[in-house]
Amino acid sequence: MAQSLQGDFRDLFHRGQLTIGISELSKMTGVSPRQLRYWQKKGYIIPKNQDEPGRARIYTLKMVIKAAAMSNLLAAGYTLKAAADQVDERMRPAQTMYHVLFDRYQGSQIGDDGEILIDLGTFDPDPTQELFAKLVDEQPKFILKPKN
Template identity: 75%
Template sequence: MANGTRADLVGLFHKDQLTIGISELSRMTGVSPRQLRYWQKKGYIIPKNEDEPGKPRIYTMRMVIKAAAMSNLLQTGYTLKAAAAQVDERMRPAQTMYHVIFDRYEGFEVTDDGELLVNLGTFDPDPSQQLFAKMVNGEVKFEIKHK
């Protein structure tokens, strides 16, 4: 049986892995660095290293997407506050999916007969069991196994 670890997937897709500086963020979004600093001051965008004063700001891809979407909404007439709220609401499903996938994922197993089982960790109602997901005829199915 082959196995994959949580680190395998998280290492590939970790949301904080890809970062850019404020100059690059400005170029990508068309928003001036001064305006981006104002958005940060207001709490609408948050640099990854916000707890390191004096260091150049770096932003995650999530903040890049948020800043770009806010810029687009501002151009269509939204206020800054309304644009930030709208983007947060639009990003909410994606953030939830990210957490469902990455917070629960503990690895995968390939059984001797070639079936791929995605380990989603402890089954909440019964800690002695683990929850697995698998594809059966193009549909996601779940399986519970004892630890």
């Protein structure tokens, strides 16, 4: 029988629990807090707690990546709007992959033979089956199992 792994990390990434403040974001990106507030005013970056006026701004990992990428493009000569647009376009495949993985991720288990199985939930074409992924020789492999 498979065992559940302890310390499920889904909520950490999926719910935006990895956050940093504006000072840390400024240090990481080399962009001043004043510029970051301007970028926020223009709608290019959005703090996680934007609906809480008067509170210190905190940013999710997604916004950290976006701000860092925008900073690099600005240094390469892009305008602010062009940098933001370019980053949004470049992030689309990563956002799709993120949603495919984390929206499907149900947890992980240790299989009968000791391998780690990633539970991707119900297999859409056949709801009586569950889809799992595992690594075999560093390559992802998929397994269908009858739903319990």
